[in-house]
Amino acid sequence: MSTIDFTRLAMPGVQQLQPYQPGKPISELERELGISNSIKLASNENPLGASPRALTAMASVVGELGLYPDASGYQLKQKLAARHNVKPQQITLGNGSNDVLVMLVEAFICPKCQPVMSQYCFAVYPLATQAAGAKPMIIDALPADHPTMPLGHDLEAMLTAVDEYTRLIFIANPNNPVGSQVSADALRSFLQQVPEDQIVVVDEAYTEYATSEDYPDASQWLEEFPNLVVTRTFSKAYGLAGLRVGYALSNPQIADMLNRIRQPFNVNSLALVAAEAALDDHDFIQRTREMNQTGLAYLSAELSALGFKPLPSAGNFVLVDMGEPAKRWDEALLRAGVITRRVDNYGLPNYLRITIGTAEQNQRLVDALRSIRDVN
Numbered sequence: 001m002s003t004i005d006f007t008r009l010a011m012p013g014v015q016q017l018q019p020y021q022p023g024k025p026i027s028e029l030e031r032e033l034g035i036s037n038s039i040k041l042a043s044n045e046n047p048l049g050a051s052p053r054a055l056t057a058m059a060s061v062v063g064e065l066g067l068y069p070d071a072s073g074y075q076l077k078q079k080l081a082a083r084h085n086v087k088p089q090q091i092t093l094g095n096g097s098n099d100v101l102v103m104l105v106e107a108f109i110c111p112k113c114q115p116v117m118s119q120y121c122f123a124v125y126p127l128a129t130q131a132a133g134a135k136p137m138i139i140d141a142l143p144a145d146h147p148t149m150p151l152g153h154d155l156e157a158m159l160t161a162v163d164e165y166t167r168l169i170f171i172a173n174p175n176n177p178v179g180s181q182v183s184a185d186a187l188r189s190f191l192q193q194v195p196e197d198q199i200v201v202v203d204e205a206y207t208e209y210a211t212s213e214d215y216p217d218a219s220q221w222l223e224e225f226p227n228l229v230v231t232r233t234f235s236k237a238y239g240l241a242g243l244r245v246g247y248a249l250s251n252p253q254i255a256d257m258l259n260r261i262r263q264p265f266n267v268n269s270l271a272l273v274a275a276e277a278a279l280d281d282h283d284f285i286q287r288t289r290e291m292n293q294t295g296l297a298y299l300s301a302e303l304s305a306l307g308f309k310p311l312p313s314a315g316n317f318v319l320v321d322m323g324e325p326a327k328r329w330d331e332a333l334l335r336a337g338v339i340t341r342r343v344d345n346y347g348l349p350n351y352l353r354i355t356i357g358t359a360e361q362n363q364r365l366v367d368a369l370r371s372i373r374d375v376n
């Protein structure tokens with residue numbers, strides 16, 4: 001071992017980082033416990049797998065993998081531009097939307113900047129901020145007993161916190177890990193009041209799952225609000241999490257800045273064609289939404305019946321108050337071959353985040369919780 005402490009050579013922000021904690025992979029759990037037949041309800045993946053159209057499209061290009069991908073993503077951008085009624089110059093493609101979120105921070109955050117985000121927001125926002133040597137401005141979430149948005153974004157408080165050092169404001173809608181959503185009226189009013197030179201990032205990773213009447217599609221407001229950036233992903237409803245592809249929609253100047261720092265081949269050839277094909281797979285998205293709605297209703301009812309407190313969710317997951325430290329439940333579920341997600345790192349040690357699975361998976365989770373409860 002070297003006697004040099006390389007940690008100390010790293011940027012201060014990097015030294016202090018707590019790395020992102022992903023859901024445990026099935027293979028890892030099974031290796032550790034020597035079990036099989038486990039299910040993973042931990043990473044908000046689509047239980048139906050990938051869009052079949054995407055799979056067919058990928059198979060058709062495997063012969064071309066010796067070549068670099070199209071660095072500009074021309075075809076996919078054409079398709080996205082038509083879908084969102086924007087120009088291709090308003091699109092930035094990412095290796096997952098995570099990639100565009102990091103690009104936004106790299107492009108716009110200075111060490112003195114303090115991007116505004118909510119308590120219990122997606123972990124990547126504070127991580128990327130710290131990696132850039134800056135500190136996030138974290139605004140208290142609404143209380144757990146709030147009537148409509150428990151633990152949700154307090155947009156009024158966020159607005160009050162915005163100043164010239166903000167530069168970026170992150171709003172995930174629906175929000176992960178909470179599942180809360182902000183309404184069209186509330187978001188519009190927020191955008192109208194934010195200073196025009198502060199950039200508002202609306203992360204719509206779960207947009208396909210939101211069903212309520214007053215849920216906004218912020219991509220329709222890009223003309224009206226030049227400081228608005230909307231991010232989307234193929235990882236969630238489209239079922240392409242393993243492929244890594246997402247994008248940002250913004251005004252052309254912001255897109256230009258992002259594209260300057262974007263790695264030239266950040267989206268691979270398979271992902272480009274798969275994303276393009278997936279966009280046309282309306283049937284798959286429809287089935288995905290229906291299965292999610294049924295599963296979310298079932299799980300929320302069953303979890304309540306078991307004495308837990310599931311929060312309202314607009315996504316494909318539910319955050320559940322277990323009424324005590326969730327560690328014990330998490331560990332017992334793992335032994336039963338059910339992987340859910342602890343959210344201690346978000347400051348929510350009494351909660352589990354559970355992804356909505358197939359009917360069979362949801363039932364297996366409920367049965368496992370019931371038998372754990374009955375044994376103890």
Ligand SMILES: *Cc1c(COP(=O)(O)O)cnc(C)c1O
Nearest residue numbers: 096097098122176205233235246
């Ligand atoms: C999953 C998720 C993303 C994106 O993931 P990618 O796979 O990188 O596209 C972005 N934001 C939120 C809130 C998420 O939960």
